[in-house]
Amino acid sequence: MRKLGISEIEDIALGAALLGAGGGGDPYVGKLVAIGAVQECGPVTLLDPDEVPDDALIVPIAMMGAPTVLSEKAIGGKEYQTLYDTVSTFYGKPIYAFMPIEAGGVNSMLPIAAAARLGLPLVDCDGMGRAFPELQMVTFTIGGGSATPMALVDEKGNSCIFRTITNKWTEELARAVTMACGGSVSVSLFSMEGAFMKKYGVKGIVTRSQTLGSAIRQVKEASQRTPEEEFLRITEGIRLFKGKISDVLREVRAGFNFGKVLLDGIGDYRGQSAYVEFQNENLSAVVEGKILATTPDLICLVDTETFQPVPTDALKYRKRVMVVGLSCFPLWRTKEGLELVGPRYFGINTDYIPLEERGGNQNV
Amino acid sequence: MYKLGIDVGGTNTDAVLIDERLHVAASVKQPTTKDVYSGILDAVRAVLAESGVNPSEIRQAMLGTTQCTNAIVERKGLADIGILRIGAPASLGIVPMVDWAEDLKHIAVETATIGGGFEYDGKELAPFDEEAAKNFFLRLRDKNVKSVAISCVFSTVRNDHELAAAKLCREIMGEDVHVSVSSEIGSMGLIERENATILNAALYHVAESFTEGFARSLEDEGIVNADIYLSQNDGTLMTMEYARRYPILTIACGPTNSIRGACYLSSLKNAVVVDVGGTTTDLGVIQNGFPRESGVAVTIGGVRTNFRMPDVISIGLGGGSIVRETDDGSVRVGPDSVGYQITEKALVFGGDVCTATDIAVRLGLTRLGDKSKVAHLSDDFAKKALAAITELVEDSLDAMKVSRDDVDLILVGGGSIILPEKLAGARTVSKPESGGVANAIGSAISKVSGNYEKLIDYLTLPREEALAQAKAEAIELAVEAGALRETVEIIDVEDVPLQYYPGNTNRVKVKAAGDLK
Numbered sequence: 001m002r003k004l005g006i007s008e009i010e011d012i013a014l015g016a017a018l019l020g021a022g023g024g025g026d027p028y029v030g031k032l033v034a035i036g037a038v039q040e041c042g043p044v045t046l047l048d049p050d051e052v053p054d055d056a057l058i059v060p061i062a063m064m065g066a067p068t069v070l071s072e073k074a075i076g077g078k079e080y081q082t083l084y085d086t087v088s089t090f091y092g093k094p095i096y097a098f099m100p101i102e103a104g105g106v107n108s109m110l111p112i113a114a115a116a117r118l119g120l121p122l123v124d125c126d127g128m129g130r131a132f133p134e135l136q137m138v139t140f141t142i143g144g145g146s147a148t149p150m151a152l153v154d155e156k157g158n159s160c161i162f163r164t165i166t167n168k169w170t171e172e173l174a175r176a177v178t179m180a181c182g183g184s185v186s187v188s189l190f191s192m193e194g195a196f197m198k199k200y201g202v203k204g205i206v207t208r209s210q211t212l213g214s215a216i217r218q219v220k221e222a223s224q225r226t227p228e229e230e231f232l233r234i235t236e237g238i239r240l241f242k243g244k245i246s247d248v249l250r251e252v253r254a255g256f257n258f259g260k261v262l263l264d265g266i267g268d269y270r271g272q273s274a275y276v277e278f279q280n281e282n283l284s285a286v287v288e289g290k291i292l293a294t295t296p297d298l299i300c301l302v303d304t305e306t307f308q309p310v311p312t313d314a315l316k317y318r319k320r321v322m323v324v325g326l327s328c329f330p331l332w333r334t335k336e337g338l339e340l341v342g343p344r345y346f347g348i349n350t351d352y353i354p355l356e357e358r359g360g361n362q363n364v
Numbered sequence: 365m366y367k368l369g370i371d372v373g374g375t376n377t378d379a380v381l382i383d384e385r386l387h388v389a390a391s392v393k394q395p396t397t398k399d400v401y402s403g404i405l406d407a408v409r410a411v412l413a414e415s416g417v418n419p420s421e422i423r424q425a426m427l428g429t430t431q432c433t434n435a436i437v438e439r440k441g442l443a444d445i446g447i448l449r450i451g452a453p454a455s456l457g458i459v460p461m462v463d464w465a466e467d468l469k470h471i472a473v474e475t476a477t478i479g480g481g482f483e484y485d486g487k488e489l490a491p492f493d494e495e496a497a498k499n500f501f502l503r504l505r506d507k508n509v510k511s512v513a514i515s516c517v518f519s520t521v522r523n524d525h526e527l528a529a530a531k532l533c534r535e536i537m538g539e540d541v542h543v544s545v546s547s548e549i550g551s552m553g554l555i556e557r558e559n560a561t562i563l564n565a566a567l568y569h570v571a572e573s574f575t576e577g578f579a580r581s582l583e584d585e586g587i588v589n590a591d592i593y594l595s596q597n598d599g600t601l602m603t604m605e606y607a608r609r610y611p612i613l614t615i616a617c618g619p620t621n622s623i624r625g626a627c628y629l630s631s632l633k634n635a636v637v638v639d640v641g642g643t644t645t646d647l648g649v650i651q652n653g654f655p656r657e658s659g660v661a662v663t664i665g666g667v668r669t670n671f672r673m674p675d676v677i678s679i680g681l682g683g684g685s686i687v688r689e690t691d692d693g694s695v696r697v698g699p700d701s702v703g704y705q706i707t708e709k710a711l712v713f714g715g716d717v718c719t720a721t722d723i724a725v726r727l728g729l730t731r732l733g734d735k736s737k738v739a740h741l742s743d744d745f746a747k748k749a750l751a752a753i754t755e756l757v758e759d760s761l762d763a764m765k766v767s768r769d770d771v772d773l774i775l776v777g778g779g780s781i782i783l784p785e786k787l788a789g790a791r792t793v794s795k796p797e798s799g800g801v802a803n804a805i806g807s808a809i810s811k812v813s814g815n816y817e818k819l820i821d822y823l824t825l826p827r828e829e830a831l832a833q834a835k836a837e838a839i840e841l842a843v844e845a846g847a848l849r850e851t852v853e854i855i856d857v858e859d860v861p862l863q864y865y866p867g868n869t870n871r872v873k874v875k876a877a878g879d880l881k
Contacts, residue, residue: 068553072517078453
């Protein structure tokens with residue numbers, strides 16, 4: 001158990017943006033929502049998953065909708081009380097703690113705001129250990145958990161909670177409610193008991209985000225190594241490529257950002273070319289025609305100078321980036337995990353081979 | 365008839381006189397003074413003396429100034445203001461100025477977030493809380509506040525609530541109150557737009573003093589027949605009255621002016637401009653005659669905003685950059701520089717520091733000072749230094765390009781003598797005459813513009829009609845800003861489809877610009 005204040009939030013936002021693997025949205029507004037809540041209501045207690053009783057009700061918090069709407073309307077602040085009332089009434093018991101569902105710019109921040117505003121603890125655990133584009137893509141699905149009963153509330157005070165027969169229905173209903181409410185809503189989904197969270201969740205993810213964020217901030221202060229070596233050491237990342245973006249191909253389909261970013265090598269990679277394909281998040285990295293990493297391993301693009309993560313919506317011709325692979329949570333590498341988030345699910349015609357075995361440049 | 369262009373930079377205040385055919389009649393460089401005003405006065409005097417032009421023949425005077433940037437960065441001369449946000453119950457989770465530095469926050473005397481605002485489709489989010497607005501303005505009146513920043517959720521889609529609040533504000537606080545309205549200043553993104561609006565409100569004192577100071581210095585020099593304009597950061601001009609209302613728009617006009625000036629001098633409409641000064645080199649891009657805007661959020665004095673700024677990169681390379689040999693035999697240039705002391709410290713001027721200018725003289729790129737004083741520099745050393753200089757510029761040029769194709773390059777600024785005639789990535793390199801005062805020229809030849817931005821669903825309003833409507837709106841805005849209607853052209857149209865929105869919602873942005881009335 002420890003406290004999260006404003007400086008911790010800054011680091012978590014930065015680290016989670018890296019773990020977003022290209023997705024997860026702009027962390028700026030999310031961070032302000034969390035900072036605003038902590039300034040008003042005080043620091044948040046972060047619980048280690050093992051500190052949570054087995055029968056406690058744990059509720060993941062997130063937002064759904066368009067990032068541009070969030071950047072105009074932000075959060076009203078009362079949504080989380082409404083969510084609490086809706087969910088605890090439904091289950092007939094109090095909520096013990098909130099948790100994030102994914103690591104990424106926005107959704108790693110909003111649960112902190114929720115916890116601060118209600119004075120509830122936050123659990124150091126999520127359901128992805130990164131960001132993924134679709135609702136069912138959480139470790140809890142492998143354990144037989146369900147997104148519903150899912151609660152949605154808007155800043156005006158409207159709320160609903162529904163159960164569905166399939167994940168597709170959940171998406172449909174949630175999308176309809178989101179649009180009717182003005183394009184962005186706060187949600188709770190995959191509510192669960194402590195024992196289930198401990199069995200299937202990605203433990204320690206908030207702390208990992210914070211460690212990564214703090215390391216990125218200080219990477220230039222390392223004295224024994226170059227900043228790049230230091231960055232790879234701390235993230236335990238595998239350097240896959242360094243290059244200049246030569247083109248970005250994009251397409252919006254069914255509410256997702258599909259695309260491909262082409263890179264011309266620089267430095268040690270001069271003369272080589274590579275590309276990274278994405279659907280909100282980065283899906284595969286291919287260097288000189290050879291696949292070096294695929295989902296569910298994390299493929300992150302970072303600025304070659306500042307090591308700040310570069311999300312897919314900020315990819316621009318001429319930007320210089322390093323492509324780094326990070327190993328995913330082990331549960332994603334099981335047969336059940338790969339059915340949910342493996343390369344073939346995303347239409348990439350290859351079997352999953354772990355990043356470490358594909359032969360990118362090894363950690364320095 | 366003459367135009368007078370002035371650019372106040374960190375080191376120099378430049379002035380140029382341009383005749384009716386837009387030829388440069390005279391140009392001068394004077395040191396910028398601490399009070400700025402006397403530096404402008406010196407430059408105006410010098411350019412009048414050099415040209416012999418009768419001051420009464422000057423019909424237009426344009427000023428580009430860094431004073432607003434300095435005021436924010438140095439936290440000087442900022443006014444006490446009131447901040448009103450319309451948008452509750454939305455947006456309450458982030459109070460205004462939530463991440464501002466403490467030494468800037470104190471400018472807010474009163475802050476309130478009240479009911480109102482819109483959804484993305486223009487539907488009312490909540491009714492405008494007129495009572496709360498009235499009470500807020502009454503409190504400000506009691507505290508003798510003279511400037512108010514008003515923002516509203518989705519006011520870029522509908523600004524009715526902002527305008528209603530502005531009207532109430534004037535009714536209660538008097539016609540002389542300064543009202544800054546967010547929909548007229550920033551684009552999408554409430555927090556960044558509100559931040560820009562707050563800064564704008566806080567700058568009203570500074571704006572009043574420099575507009576009045578500029579008018580007075582001109583009058584004192586007998587320039588009494590001139591219309592006076594201020595440079596904006598998008599490469600266009602605004603009237604004094606407009607500048608007093610939107611001082612924030614003068615931020616970063618310096619780089620913009622040199623890009624525009626370079627464009628005019630070279631007659632190129634699409635090119636990369638390299639402006640080499642004494643200490644730094646700025647690279648910018650000119651697209652269809654206007655500077656390319658930055659796509660990322662711009663931070664001024666630690667405050668994040670989202671209004672338009674030119675996309676410029678600065679590198680530590682200039683005429684005064686210090687050149688030295690390192691232990692491993694390679695040669696390094698900059699980033700440190702002898703700066704304005706170049707005329708004492710550089711070898712060719714009898715000093716003892718080897719600068720980039722000395723290398724240029726040694727290799728015969730330019731004739732300057734005493735050539736014999738650099739004869740002792742070895743050919744190998746000089747060539748290595750030039751290679752380092754060339755690489756620095758070529759790398760940055762590569763970073764500014766929008767495609768793989770080679771570009772036309774325009775070299776301006778006093779330090780441009782240090783660069784070779786050929787650079788990788790450049791199809792052509794031009795070094796226009798008078799390039800040393802490109803910034804003041806840019807200020808003198810600027811146009812006036814109007815920007816229009818809105819979210820439009822093309823299923824409700826077909827794309828063609830929507831764009832036509834947006835263009836008409838942009839033209840009206842340009843005319844309102846002082847453009848001659850028949851010269852107004854549409855210079856930029858952009859529509860971006862938005863994911864998650866229903867139908868086919870696009871963010872439409874149109875910019876129009878025309879010659880001054």
